[in-house]
Amino acid sequence: MRKLPFDKEKLEEIAKKYPTPFHIYDAEAIRENARRLLKAFSWNKGFREYFAVKAAPNPELMRLLKEFNFGSDCSSMAELVLAEKVGNVGDAIMFTSNDTPAEEFVKAWELGAIINLDDITHWDFLCKSVGASTPADFKDRIMCCRYNPGPLKGGNAIIGKPEEAKYGFTREQLFECYAKMREAGVEHFGIHTMVASNELDPEYIIDTARLLFSLVAEITEKTGVKFEFVNIGGGIGIPYRPDQKAMDLDYVGKGIERAYKELVEAAGLAPLKLFMECGRSITGPYGYLVSRVRHIKNTYRLYAGLDACMSNLMRPALYGAYHEIVVPGKEDASQTSVYDVTGSLCENNDKFAIQRLLPVLERGDIVVICDAGAHGHAMGFQYNGKLRSAELLLEKGGDVRLIRRAETLDDYFATLNF
Numbered sequence: 001m002r003k004l005p006f007d008k009e010k011l012e013e014i015a016k017k018y019p020t021p022f023h024i025y026d027a028e029a030i031r032e033n034a035r036r037l038l039k040a041f042s043w044n045k046g047f048r049e050y051f052a053v054k055a056a057p058n059p060e061l062m063r064l065l066k067e068f069n070f071g072s073d074c075s076s077m078a079e080l081v082l083a084e085k086v087g088n089v090g091d092a093i094m095f096t097s098n099d100t101p102a103e104e105f106v107k108a109w110e111l112g113a114i115i116n117l118d119d120i121t122h123w124d125f126l127c128k129s130v131g132a133s134t135p136a137d138f139k140d141r142i143m144c145c146r147y148n149p150g151p152l153k154g155g156n157a158i159i160g161k162p163e164e165a166k167y168g169f170t171r172e173q174l175f176e177c178y179a180k181m182r183e184a185g186v187e188h189f190g191i192h193t194m195v196a197s198n199e200l201d202p203e204y205i206i207d208t209a210r211l212l213f214s215l216v217a218e219i220t221e222k223t224g225v226k227f228e229f230v231n232i233g234g235g236i237g238i239p240y241r242p243d244q245k246a247m248d249l250d251y252v253g254k255g256i257e258r259a260y261k262e263l264v265e266a267a268g269l270a271p272l273k274l275f276m277e278c279g280r281s282i283t284g285p286y287g288y289l290v291s292r293v294r295h296i297k298n299t300y301r302l303y304a305g306l307d308a309c310m311s312n313l314m315r316p317a318l319y320g321a322y323h324e325i326v327v328p329g330k331e332d333a334s335q336t337s338v339y340d341v342t343g344s345l346c347e348n349n350d351k352f353a354i355q356r357l358l359p360v361l362e363r364g365d366i367v368v369i370c371d372a373g374a375h376g377h378a379m380g381f382q383y384n385g386k387l388r389s390a391e392l393l394l395e396k397g398g399d400v401r402l403i404r405r406a407e408t409l410d411d412y413f414a415t416l417n418f
């Protein structure tokens with residue numbers, strides 16, 4: 001059974017002020033996790049994590065991560081503005097987008113972000129969009145390309161096979177684009193790939209670093225471009241299921257360090273900074289969706305209907321994802337009933353769990369859905385007139401702070417003229 005940072009009494013106390021459903025994040029656990037990550041990569045001078053803003057786009061969480069010098073990985077106008085608002089500008093932003101509109105390139109350029117191109121045609125598009133043409137325009141700019149290894153790298157469940165993924169450059173295109181950028185006067189370069197999502201095999205992450213290190217050597221040799229960083233993307237998984245194990249970050253760190261010595265140092269390409277842009281593994285396990293049983297329904301199956309629905313957490317409906325469910329106060333009760341745990345949306349996939357063995361539930365029970373701290377609240381939507389819930393931050397010592405209020409009907413109607 002998952003250990004929670006709060007018990008039933010605490011949740012009831014919180015719920016008096018902030019009615020369920022709400023998302024709550026454990027600040028201290030996020031901090032500890034950030035420290036673990038930094039320690040695992042402390043061998044690399046300049047190591048930096050760019051938190052994937054899309055995973056949990058809340059300025060308070062971004063500020064918390066900024067305590068650890070985490071930058072922001074942005075892919076939209078709103079995410080760029082969020083980064084700006086929390087003071088992440090310049091090389092604290094990695095702008096990794098795709099199918100990018102001109103105004104986002106303009107904004108990223110104004111903020112001095114590291115611009116990670118998704119396609120070879122975006123180089124000219126960027127130059128035109130921001131009005132850059134002379135070497136002076138590119139001075140101090142940091143440019144990066146996103147590599148899609150295609151058939152050279154095996155697939156991963158969520159992102160799928162690289163050759164079927166819409167992201168990134170082919171291998172050949174990389175050489176051409178780096179040469180072009182260098183000719184135009186760009187002096188600072190990095191390279192990026194992101195081929196996994198929710199990957200739990202550490203070797204996959206280490207292999208990704210090896211792949212980029214080798215590529216850096218080859219591109220430098222063929223084009224003369226010198227690289228300052230390698231960004232291995234996000235995609236580190238978390239153990240959603242009880243039988244899964246968290247990735248051993250120290251093991252990954254050591255594995256990448258070995259690869260660095262072998263492929264970067266030995267080839268005279270050091271120093272090379274290692275960047276990451278994880279989202280899920282940074283906040284995922286430390287966020288909880290707290291909800292209450294609204295109805296118990298007994299038909300062909302037994303249903304526990306919650307006051308949360310898939311607009312609070314899409315992952316089960318979208319990916320068939322598993323999220324552990326804990327019933328505070330009933331941790332020690334024997335699990336004797338099998339429920340479909342549902343929301344109130346008029347979609348039959350609005351289920352947090354299907355045929356889940358749980359203690360006997362009653363109306364009013366608080367139910368905690370675990371691992372909702374990334375790609376949870378963020379994926380919320382308003383279909384069926386459902387409103388997005390509040391987000392709370394549990395501080396060290398037990399104080400709870402509202403970091404996003406719940407939506408109201410007025411928010412829902414704000415775009416309409418009656």
Ligand SMILES: *Cc1c(COP(=O)(O)O)cnc(C)c1O
Pocket residue numbers: 052054055073096194196197198233234235236277278279280281374
């Ligand atoms: C989604 C995304 C991430 C973060 O992925 P996680 O699986 O949450 O670590 C990082 N980089 C890019 C470009 C992304 O699209």
